[in-house]
Amino acid sequence: MSLVVVGSVALDDISTAEESRTNILGGSASYFSVGASLLAPVKLVAVVGSDFPEEHIRLFESRGVDLMGLQRIEGKTFHWAGRYAKDFTSRESLATDLNVFAEFDPVLPDSYRDADHVFLANIHPTLQNKVLDQLSAPRFVAADTMNYWIEGTPEELARLLPRLDLLLINDEEVRQLGGTSSITASARKVLDKGPKALVVKRGEHGASLYHAQGTFHLPAATVDRVRDPTGAGDTFASGFMGYLAGRVPGKPTFEDLKQALAVGTALASFAVEDFSLQRLVDLPLDKVYQRYQSLAQSIRFVPIESLSPQ
Amino acid sequence: MSLVVVGSVALDDISTAEESRTNILGGSASYFSVGASLLAPVKLVAVVGSDFPEEHIRLFESRGVDLMGLQRIEGKTFHWAGRYAKDFTSRESLATDLNVFAEFDPVLPDSYRDADHVFLANIHPTLQNKVLDQLSAPRFVAADTMNYWIEGTPEELARLLPRLDLLLINDEEVRQLGGTSSITASARKVLDKGPKALVVKRGEHGASLYHAQGTFHLPAATVDRVRDPTGAGDTFASGFMGYLAGRVPGKPTFEDLKQALAVGTALASFAVEDFSLQRLVDLPLDKVYQRYQSLAQSIRFVPIESLSPQ
Numbered sequence: 001m002s003l004v005v006v007g008s009v010a011l012d013d014i015s016t017a018e019e020s021r022t023n024i025l026g027g028s029a030s031y032f033s034v035g036a037s038l039l040a041p042v043k044l045v046a047v048v049g050s051d052f053p054e055e056h057i058r059l060f061e062s063r064g065v066d067l068m069g070l071q072r073i074e075g076k077t078f079h080w081a082g083r084y085a086k087d088f089t090s091r092e093s094l095a096t097d098l099n100v101f102a103e104f105d106p107v108l109p110d111s112y113r114d115a116d117h118v119f120l121a122n123i124h125p126t127l128q129n130k131v132l133d134q135l136s137a138p139r140f141v142a143a144d145t146m147n148y149w150i151e152g153t154p155e156e157l158a159r160l161l162p163r164l165d166l167l168l169i170n171d172e173e174v175r176q177l178g179g180t181s182s183i184t185a186s187a188r189k190v191l192d193k194g195p196k197a198l199v200v201k202r203g204e205h206g207a208s209l210y211h212a213q214g215t216f217h218l219p220a221a222t223v224d225r226v227r228d229p230t231g232a233g234d235t236f237a238s239g240f241m242g243y244l245a246g247r248v249p250g251k252p253t254f255e256d257l258k259q260a261l262a263v264g265t266a267l268a269s270f271a272v273e274d275f276s277l278q279r280l281v282d283l284p285l286d287k288v289y290q291r292y293q294s295l296a297q298s299i300r301f302v303p304i305e306s307l308s309p310q
Numbered sequence: 311m312s313l314v315v316v317g318s319v320a321l322d323d324i325s326t327a328e329e330s331r332t333n334i335l336g337g338s339a340s341y342f343s344v345g346a347s348l349l350a351p352v353k354l355v356a357v358v359g360s361d362f363p364e365e366h367i368r369l370f371e372s373r374g375v376d377l378m379g380l381q382r383i384e385g386k387t388f389h390w391a392g393r394y395a396k397d398f399t400s401r402e403s404l405a406t407d408l409n410v411f412a413e414f415d416p417v418l419p420d421s422y423r424d425a426d427h428v429f430l431a432n433i434h435p436t437l438q439n440k441v442l443d444q445l446s447a448p449r450f451v452a453a454d455t456m457n458y459w460i461e462g463t464p465e466e467l468a469r470l471l472p473r474l475d476l477l478l479i480n481d482e483e484v485r486q487l488g489g490t491s492s493i494t495a496s497a498r499k500v501l502d503k504g505p506k507a508l509v510v511k512r513g514e515h516g517a518s519l520y521h522a523q524g525t526f527h528l529p530a531a532t533v534d535r536v537r538d539p540t541g542a543g544d545t546f547a548s549g550f551m552g553y554l555a556g557r558v559p560g561k562p563t564f565e566d567l568k569q570a571l572a573v574g575t576a577l578a579s580f581a582v583e584d585f586s587l588q589r590l591v592d593l594p595l596d597k598v599y600q601r602y603q604s605l606a607q608s609i610r611f612v613p614i615e616s617l618s619p620q
Contacts, residue, residue: 205515218529298524301606307349307557307598
């Protein structure tokens, strides 16, 4: 039941319409590893520079994250600065300083190679493929990607997709990858490219699962106040994969994937309630389950038997 | 079980990335009356000019729509021209020629005044209030509005809201009316302004119902190809109100409103599959019910009992 994540660990500067923070822990693999650690033991593969604060290392350690695969090399840690528009409807990247991340070469420690579950966060598809080459026989492989790779490295991405049990992307990305204006039609085209299942993340509007056995839609969980949406997608993925790795023995069924999507949705709703990993670090599992139940409640209805006049 | 709708009847010019049509039947009350006529007898209150084609009159008549309240006056019919962006993520109004609609004075024929159900489509809130003044004792009153009135006539709108059983607006409008960046928090603030329930339309991401007894979310129904999203919101309202007027005796419960939302969702998904009212005119009720069932299927899952390790 081990879960390997490969992605970025970053130091972020974030501004919203109301607040700002500088030099806070960010990056896809940070959100993922801390989120998933609530449900399964996590092994991290990432790179940080010599400036990376010890307190963040201790934070990962406090969640039992295996740091054998965390490379620490001379130089500065990946730095991202972003500003969100009012209502969080869009965001602008103010700085993307790759620093040591530019030379990231994900080498898996021997103790990682027999992992059952793998999440390839949004990095170059060549590196994502390279990670898979190092795994002996993973049971479930999920990956994220983005417009940059969809446009820039389509062949490497095409080689990755058939190797995936699950591709997790957002609504814009599925349209771009599927090449149609309809999310549904695009989702079908994306499935034709090889991944066994597809999750489309729709931000505050929820998420959808597309699978050979059907489609499943779930709204987002209710959040009173969004403070920082950074990391919501990776936290969603962490709940999804953490649930599969920690609670589902064997190959997951369509029903298991629906459950995983709901756990991811519940968990992601906490990530946005504060900056960085604040809400995730000490989050009790029963709080996640309470939100999961509210979410399940919010979609409950008993379909009518007929629309004909009685 | 009579259902009165007050709104616009228009002649539209529509361009999408792939197609365009000129001088086609549009307007909120057109979509609403034809959509709702599948489920309940509809009485229309609107105004058209002397240029309004007879074939559109016959179309309304073919659906049994009561046209006693359709004013026909000298001049040109309301004309709207709009262009949708690729992916239908936004639209631009190219022309809004109110023509005879500028002087619209909704007077209800005597035979309309004892209507049980009323839908006030998006018109000046003063006129919406005026329509309600003419009704004897409606059982269920729903209204739409828009940013223009939220900004421009807040006092008239504030007078309308406590008179409503249901306000139906979109995600941008709820944020504007509620004054927060969160749909959920804004929805609560809107309910505080007086309507007994609120539906937030999220376009291709579905719709949410906010009610004293809880919240209900439903995704949009699957559409293979969107050709023209014009009228989707009014068709949604038509299914919602048509279901209440035609199938729910007495005051609707929270469960009835959930059902109504699902019927509206199913019906709206047909409207966008073609231009104007093409898909709605001859739509068999069992096709609507089939889509309703697929929709219900797409949200079905059995929540897990616990997130704790087994």
